[in-house]
Amino acid sequence: MSYDAQSDIGLYDFIPYNRRPKIIWPNSAKIAVWIAPNIEFYEYAPPPNPTRTPWSRPLPDILAYSHRDYGNRAGWQRMMKAMDEAGFRGSVSLNVALCEHHPEIIEECAKRDWEFFSHGIYNTRYVYGMSQEQEREIILDSIETVRKHTGQKLSGWLSPALSNNLWTMDLLAEHGIEYTCDLFHDDQPMPVKVKQGKLISMPYSLDMNDVIVYNSNLYPPRHYGEMIKRQFDQLRAEGETSGTVMCIPLHPYLVGQPHRIEPFAEALRYIAGHDDVWLTTGREIAQHFYENSYDAMANAIRAASA
Template identity: 35%
Template sequence: MTSTIGHSLRKRLPYSPIHARPALSLPGGARVAVWTIVNVENWSPEAAMPRTVLPPPMGQPLLPDLPNWAWHEYGMRVGFWRFVEALSSRGLKATFALNGSVCELYPEVCAAARDAGWDFMGHGFVQRPMHKVEDQRAAIGQTIEAIRAFTGKLPRGWESPGLTETDDTLDFLAEAGIEYVADWVLDDQPVSLATRAGPIVSVPYTVEINDVVISAVQQQPSDEILRRGKDQFDRLYLEGAKAPRVMAISIHPYLTGVPHRIKYLEQLYDYILGHEGVVTWTGAEILDWYKAEAAKTAG
């Protein structure tokens, strides 16, 4: 029987209880850094949909899957623009996790994110698990180049579709120049992960304050993102008095961007912004803060 104690995932980082680490400090004594991740994707009409809201008639899958493709397409045509308004009206900037092919398919969406100063983060070239990508290096390179060509800047972060990684993905990302990832949902503070090309930072992401889980998987009521988000924030804010925490809010235009959910996201932002001691950053800003703090500790 083969032991899993030495699995490559565990070799990426040492175990470290959060209360026993070197102290981190947010500017002005803030307690929580909150970042929003807006995920935009390319759902190909020729393939099976990444997720479905409507099962096929008589259980017989169909291609093209028009109702489920259109469910997602609504988010790109309508829901996304509600996000732009909700964030810009509150002076917030998102981290924009996009499939590289979105730059060509939805240039108006990408232009709006670029012009709003959002932090572009690679999210695969198309919406496909990394285990199903034939050439990960090529797909990562295509994604990085598509973002560079559209924005004039190289992306610093990466979120794999479905948070999927093979044993090699992290090494490929670091070798391609990616500085932080959002796949490792294992902490409330950034941590450093080992790769063949040197360390890469895990910025705390979430599968709980994430509308895919809340709305598409668990099928919770429309206001669940508000109720759960407030509870998440309250605990992190309490704990942040001793050591700062990071809170992620992950949203998709076809889920939280719909009319019956958007107001609950807006109410969550208003609740969070009503507290002192909160910074609202992008993933890249959290990365830069953490690297500066780690350098102080090392010094």
């Protein structure tokens, strides 16, 4: 069978574990663990997108809307308490419009030195079918909104509903975004191929994402807690050779339900009970990787490709 260039989107090159330079995390930690709470706002009646509709039921879909609103009213407080008690800071996957809708949530996160990265303006507005200029405006709006409300530089990106265009990664690098969570291909940060500047993929996770666990796979809370611990154990063991990354993506309307919070909190206590783990943020992982591992990894990838 001949190779078809159209079968590969061309965002990254292949390099197996055993041909990579060693990643060393601070204090020789075997694994970097970061938590990405998706703090979102779902519009009741967003502008229509020809590719995808946000609600599965006809409007008014008060069931789905109010269920998601639970996270911004009650769920985030339980989630934050569990993270506080285990010593985790969050990297907020933020619909930046939430800064206007619920500034009190932003204030509590900022008070704890949590990172804020962009998950688009609203989680009901997708970039499918947008022009480059339209998508660029979303990036610029996110950068300015996060700076205005938190004083932070925007370092990371997760597109709303993981919607992308062929030029999305180029636009992110063009505007100084350091990492994307839209790629799910590895357990270590990896260089992404862009036209100018630099961009890396940050290990995110569909398997550890509570949306997949609860809404798709219909697993019970105890099973989710065990999944988190098993993921940690395996990546920590592999981290003996080269530092790995584990992400726990969350949604307060799911993990913050009263009957689900304790298994999640117990899993966080389990992770925090190890002394060879780096409890950190997406931004800190990216900065450490750029400063200590990016050039060596890029060179190794070029050699492997050749």
